[in-house]
Amino acid sequence: MNDNNSQSATDLSPTDDLLMLKPTEPIDPPKEGPFAKEYTLDIPRIPSVELPLNISTKHSSVQKAIDMCGGIQKIKTAFKEEGPLDTQQGLEMYLNHGDPSFFNEHPLVGKKVPYRDDSIILKVTIPKGTLQKNSNNVVQSLKSLDEKDYKVTPVAIVNNTIKFRELSDFQMRLDNSSAANEFETKFNSLNWKGLQEYVETIPDNDTKPFENINNVILNRNLKCPNTDYQLPPPPKFSMIGLPHLYKYKGNPLAKKSNGVTEVKASYIKNYQILLHGFNERIKIPMEAHIDAIKCYEQAKKDGFYPGTKKESKFYECLEECLTMLHEYFEQRPIWIKRHLDGLIPKRIHHTMRVALALLSYRFVMGPWRNTYIKFGVDPRSSNEYAKYQTEYFKIEKRLVNSLLGKKNIPKVPALVFDSNRPGEIDGRFRFNGTQIPWYLMLQIDILTDEPNINEIYRKAEYLDKPNELTGWFKELDLVKIRRIMKYELGCLVQGNHNFNEYRLKYYKSIRSINEPKPKNLNVREDEEVDEDGDINMDVDEEEKPNEGTDENEDDNGIMSDEADEATLEAEEAESENHVRVENTQTLEQDLDNDPNMDPTAIRGTTSDINNSVNYKYATFGDIIDRIAKLDPAQAELLESQLDGFVHESRL
Numbered sequence: 001m002n003d004n005n006s007q008s009a010t011d012l013s014p015t016d017d018l019l020m021l022k023p024t025e026p027i028d029p030p031k032e033g034p035f036a037k038e039y040t041l042d043i044p045r046i047p048s049v050e051l052p053l054n055i056s057t058k059h060s061s062v063q064k065a066i067d068m069c070g071g072i073q074k075i076k077t078a079f080k081e082e083g084p085l086d087t088q089q090g091l092e093m094y095l096n097h098g099d100p101s102f103f104n105e106h107p108l109v110g111k112k113v114p115y116r117d118d119s120i121i122l123k124v125t126i127p128k129g130t131l132q133k134n135s136n137n138v139v140q141s142l143k144s145l146d147e148k149d150y151k152v153t154p155v156a157i158v159n160n161t162i163k164f165r166e167l168s169d170f171q172m173r174l175d176n177s178s179a180a181n182e183f184e185t186k187f188n189s190l191n192w193k194g195l196q197e198y199v200e201t202i203p204d205n206d207t208k209p210f211e212n213i214n215n216v217i218l219n220r221n222l223k224c225p226n227t228d229y230q231l232p233p234p235p236k237f238s239m240i241g242l243p244h245l246y247k248y249k250g251n252p253l254a255k256k257s258n259g260v261t262e263v264k265a266s267y268i269k270n271y272q273i274l275l276h277g278f279n280e281r282i283k284i285p286m287e288a289h290i291d292a293i294k295c296y297e298q299a300k301k302d303g304f305y306p307g308t309k310k311e312s313k314f315y316e317c318l319e320e321c322l323t324m325l326h327e328y329f330e331q332r333p334i335w336i337k338r339h340l341d342g343l344i345p346k347r348i349h350h351t352m353r354v355a356l357a358l359l360s361y362r363f364v365m366g367p368w369r370n371t372y373i374k375f376g377v378d379p380r381s382s383n384e385y386a387k388y389q390t391e392y393f394k395i396e397k398r399l400v401n402s403l404l405g406k407k408n409i410p411k412v413p414a415l416v417f418d419s420n421r422p423g424e425i426d427g428r429f430r431f432n433g434t435q436i437p438w439y440l441m442l443q444i445d446i447l448t449d450e451p452n453i454n455e456i457y458r459k460a461e462y463l464d465k466p467n468e469l470t471g472w473f474k475e476l477d478l479v480k481i482r483r484i485m486k487y488e489l490g491c492l493v494q495g496n497h498n499f500n501e502y503r504l505k506y507y508k509s510i511r512s513i514n515e516p517k518p519k520n521l522n523v524r525e526d527e528e529v530d531e532d533g534d535i536n537m538d539v540d541e542e543e544k545p546n547e548g549t550d551e552n553e554d555d556n557g558i559m560s561d562e563a564d565e566a567t568l569e570a571e572e573a574e575s576e577n578h579v580r581v582e583n584t585q586t587l588e589q590d591l592d593n594d595p596n597m598d599p600t601a602i603r604g605t606t607s608d609i610n611n612s613v614n615y616k617y618a619t620f621g622d623i624i625d626r627i628a629k630l631d632p633a634q635a636e637l638l639e640s641q642l643d644g645f646v647h648e649s650r651l
Contacts, residue, residue: 039154046121047079047160049110051093069093078110079160085111091162096171105171106236110164119158125151170237268295268307270353273361278468284378288358296358305354317348321355324348329359333374334388338439340372342419342426349416367471370441379471383462386472387445391560393485394440399493399557406621408495413438431485433499436492447481450488452504456480476513482560483507490556 055065069075069091078091092107126141127149134140142150186198254261271292273285287293299305299315308314321344328335328343337356344352360372367389368379379385399405410428419426425446428438432449448454462472470478484507491499620642628635 041120041154041157043154044156045118045159046156047162048119048158049075049091049162050164051110052108052164068095075162078162079112081112085114088112093164095168106169108164108166108168110162113161113163119161120154121156121158123153123155125153166241167238167243172233172237268305268354270357271295272353272357275361275363276365278363278366278380280380284376285361286376288375292354292357314351318351318355321348321351322358325352325355325359329374332388333377334368334371334379334385334443335360336371336390336439336441336443338441339425339429341415342413342417343423344416346416366468367466371443380466383466383472386460386462386466387443387448387457389444389471389473390441391444391447391478391482391485392441393482393489394559395489395493396557396559399490402494404494408436408493410436410438411625433488434492434497436489444481447485450484452484452508453481456484456508476510479513480507480510483510486555486558486560489558493557 049069051065051069053065053068055061066072066075070093075091078089081088081090088111090109090111092109094105094107096105124138124142126145130141130145131138134144182198186194269291271289273289275282275285288296295306299318303315304310304312305315305318324344325340328340337352340352340356341349356372360374362372363369368385370390370392371388373379377385379388395405395409400409413426413428417426421427426438428435429442430446430449431437431442431453433451437446444457448457456477460473460477463470463474466472469475484504487503487507488499491497624635624639627638
């Protein structure tokens with residue numbers, strides 16, 4: 001690879017900007033510039049092994065790496081394996097192979113990479129001494145040379161690769177453990193006489209393995225500390241073979257400048273009071289968190305809120321927001337934040353979470369979960385607060401992704417919007433049996449526009465004392481409401497506005513929470529009915545399910561349950577307890593300059609988050625909507641021809 005006046009560097013990536021292979025197909029000649037040099041790819045195809053080792057160019061280092069994999073023959077055998085990867089033995093690599101001081105080493109297993117594109121190995125010849133002058137950086141070395149001073153030649157194509165992606169298990173040395181050494185010697189010999197001798201030397205009630213466990217002396221100065229721990233180590237330490245995907249996310253507001261990442265925006269804490277229980281011992285707070293009160297009193301004294309700049313006018317906006325929220329909490333003591341989003345003007349919306357912390361508290365569990373409750377109001381004290389209980393519904397993915405679902409399910413509103421009923425909850429949040437609500441965390445009273453649900457609500461008999469699961473309602477009444485809601489929501493998602501009156505009548509008349517659906521819910525008008533006009537609701541004995549039948553057996557594609565934390569985080573962006581404060585203009589510039597910024601993580605902004613799409617977490621529909629704003633015809637074509645996204649690992 002070297003001539004008299006040159007040295008070489010290999011394994012340059014063919015995708016480097018400095019290298020270009022000219023396609024063999026005829027193309028129109030460019031107006032300017034020379035043609036790229038043509039190379040034949042009629043060159044050897046070779047396999048490669050990517051090892052998690054620091055291997056030098058010395059022959060001894062390469063040979064040691066091969067020996068750790070069991071020798072060249074083992075490597076060849078691994079490449080010859082056929083069939084699915086899960087059934088292949090793979091290539092085993094021992095980090096301490098042959099060292100008798102280790103008890104039971106588990107090898108790392110490398111597997112062939114499926115569907116890998118071919119890679120090209122290039123031989124690059126450059127003048128001697130060039131690498132040293134550029135700190136052994138090949139790219140910098142090539143940049144420092146004229147194109148006539150170096151030579152690039154493809155020498156091989158890598159068409160089969162083995163990679164190691166497993167975690168290495170922990171290792172234990174046996175230098176100072178006589179019991180472990182004895183066990184290793186006898187059992188590794190696979191000699192029956194040795195095994196028998198070892199077993200016979202163990203008394204029936206052996207205390208030797210534990211005799212020194214409380215007198216362990218560690219000497220950290222020794223390469224192998226003397227533990228005097230007379231127990232053989234476990235056969236395997238690590239519980240997993242592959243690393244966990246923790247899905248950590250970087251701060252979307254962090255900016256990188258001169259290689260340093262920092263967050264330049266200021267944050268203030270909102271000190272929202274959360275109650276982590278529901279029983280009588282949980283006392284209802286009468287005022288805000290003491291730190292929230294201190295911050296607010298300091299703001300009144302100084303004229304600006306602590307942690308903000310006076311020119312940001314955060315305090316003035318907060319005062320205006322507090323005035324508005326005072327009025328709304330007088331009208332309605334318990335609110336869902338999403339409903340308030342449409343009532344607070346955009347210019348002061350960034351102060352709302354701080355204002356809510358000064359006026360309300362929250363339950364993290366129970367029937368009023370995910371609501372903001374006015375200080376001093378205890379919804380457990382009277383059934384007049386039953387109407388503010390929340391019910392959460394979720395549409396199954398198969399319906400959301402269907403063509404009808406995409407057509408009929410309304411688009412989620414922006415974080416900040418204007419209610420279509422000034423001073424009241426936006427009508428698009430309500431359920432009346434003719435529209436799918438904007439948000440499926442619903443309070444009971446905004447379901448009562450639907451006549452069948454209203455009928456159940458008016459006839460409901462409240463419990464003497466609320467419980468964590470059903471609040472003030474009897475479970476049967478909530479089951480009736482949920483079944484009606486599931487049925488009608490499922491119909492609306494599929495574009496069906498003609499509900500089955502017999503099915504609804506049955507849901508209103510069920511007598512048990514586990515009562516199954518009769519087989520004749522689709523009775524025609526000409527079928528037999530009784531003197532009161534009712535259809536026969538009797539259930540055949542053969543049709544009766546086993547006890548414990550799930551009430552959700554006929555959910556029509558809709559689920560009802562408590563929203564988990566992940567759902568609430570995604571739908572309401574309420575996972576953070578800090579509020580971002582920044583100049584509006586600067587924040588809008590950030591969104592324009594960084595398309596990967598997560599808008600739902602931004603606080604203290606008056607910009608409409610729908611103007612920015614976080615492509616890292618966007619759904620297929622989000623992308624299509626974005627394209628439609630620029631090219632409606634292209635968006636329509638893509639939506640008709642594509643079903644969605646496929647993760648890159650599955651391509």
